[in-house]
Amino acid sequence: MSLSINTNSSAAIAASNLGSTNTMLQKSLQRLSSGQRIVNSSDDAAGLGVSIKMSAAIARTGATSNNLANAQSFLKTQDGALATATQVLTRMSELTTLAQDVTKTSGDSANYQTEFSALQGQLTAIGSGTFNGVSLFAGAATAGVSSTVYTNEDSSTSTTITKTALLGNANMAAAIATTSASVSSVSNAVAATATIATALSTLAGMRAQNGSEASKLSFGQEMLTANKNNLQAANSLITDVDVAAESTQLARFNILQQAGTSMLAQANQSTQSVLKLLQ
Numbered sequence: 001m002s003l004s005i006n007t008n009s010s011a012a013i014a015a016s017n018l019g020s021t022n023t024m025l026q027k028s029l030q031r032l033s034s035g036q037r038i039v040n041s042s043d044d045a046a047g048l049g050v051s052i053k054m055s056a057a058i059a060r061t062g063a064t065s066n067n068l069a070n071a072q073s074f075l076k077t078q079d080g081a082l083a084t085a086t087q088v089l090t091r092m093s094e095l096t097t098l099a100q101d102v103t104k105t106s107g108d109s110a111n112y113q114t115e116f117s118a119l120q121g122q123l124t125a126i127g128s129g130t131f132n133g134v135s136l137f138a139g140a141a142t143a144g145v146s147s148t149v150y151t152n153e154d155s156s157t158s159t160t161i162t163k164t165a166l167l168g169n170a171n172m173a174a175a176i177a178t179t180s181a182s183v184s185s186v187s188n189a190v191a192a193t194a195t196i197a198t199a200l201s202t203l204a205g206m207r208a209q210n211g212s213e214a215s216k217l218s219f220g221q222e223m224l225t226a227n228k229n230n231l232q233a234a235n236s237l238i239t240d241v242d243v244a245a246e247s248t249q250l251a252r253f254n255i256l257q258q259a260g261t262s263m264l265a266q267a268n269q270s271t272q273s274v275l276k277l278l279q
Contacts, residue, residue, distance in 0.1 A: 011267035018260035025253035028246055037241045047238045054235040060153035061228040068221050071149045071161055075214045078136045078164070081129050082207045085166065088126070089175065089200050092119050096193040099183035113184045116192075120176050127167035137166040140173070151220035152227070159220065161213045164206045175199035 030039045038044050038051070098104075099112045129136040138145045146160040166172055174180045174195050181196065183189040 008267060011264060014260060014264040014267045018257065018264055021253055021256040021260050025250070025257055028250045028253055031241045031246050032243065032250065035241055035243075036239055037246075038239055044238075051235055051238045054231055054238070057153055058228060058231045058235065061224055061231065064150060064153050065221060065224045065228070068149065068151065068217050068224065072214060072217050072221070074131050074134070074136075075161060075210055075217070077129075077131045079207060079210045079214070081126050081136055082164075082166075082203060082210060085123055085126050086200070086203055086207070088119050088122050089196055089203060092116060092175070092181075093193065093196040093200065095119075095183050096189045096196055099189035100186050100193075102186070109184060109186075112189075113182060116181075116183045117178065120178065120181070123172070123176050124167065127172075135163060138163045138168060139165070140167040142168050144168075149217065149220075151217075152224065159213070159216050161217070162209060164209070166206070169202055169206075171195075171198045171202040 027039065027043075031037060038048050041048050095112050095116050099109055099116075101108075104112075127137050127140075142165050144165045145163040147163065148158050148160055150158045167176070175198075181192040183192060
């Protein structure tokens with residue numbers, strides 16, 4: 001190998017290797033300090049693209065899960081209102097029987113009617129209930145309104161929840177109407193008994209529908225939770241650093257840096273032998 005003053009190939013090669021080692025060492029430090037395998041887009045362009053889509057899907061899944069939770073809360077509130085309506089109708093049914101007692105005076109019947117009318121008003125108030133400003137029940141002139149609830153993040157599957165027409169249902173309306181249901185007399189009380197019984201049966205059906213819809217949303221929520229966990233696990237494999245493996249790499253680069261620095265120093269000293277030839 002020829003000796004040269006102007007060019008030190010060994011030193012240049014050593015410097016180049018040391019520069020590459022320093023770059024890899026800095027990248028390893030960035031990965032370990034951030035916990036991310038992809039610090040810059042150039043680290044894994046394709047993986048970053050997949051991760052961006054997965055991250056968006058994870059965010060949408062979380063939002064969908066919140067929507068389902070709100071829909072479940074809506075149904076729970078609706079069921080609570082229906083449960084109260086059931087208690088009201090049960091008391092009204094009891095009053096229709098009490099009013100049939102032949103030992104009761106007209107004053108007693110009037111007292112029963114006062115409570116009966118108050119309970120009818122309470123049913124009307126329940127039918128006007130809201131959840132976050134949204135009516136719990138459909139209007140008095142409708143048979144019910146179905147609302148679509150999407151159960152996955154890309155809106156490809158859905159289910160429905162029903163805003164029951166509590167006041168609009170014919171059987172419930174009959175129980176509330178003073179013209180068809182009263183206990184002001186024995187004959188009226190007898191007629192009202194059948195009316196209230198029919199209304200109670202209708203209300204039972206409404207609660208059963210509410211329960212079935214709540215059950216569907218519960219299963220949908222479980223699926224969303226599982227999907228989100230799987231997406232997060234898959235995204236972690238792409239973006240999160242393997243600390244054990246990266247720590248091994250860091251140790252390797254530290255050793256290479258020390259060795260490279262030492263070799264560069266020796267390569268720079270090798271040209272000193274040229275001076276001996278000139279003496």
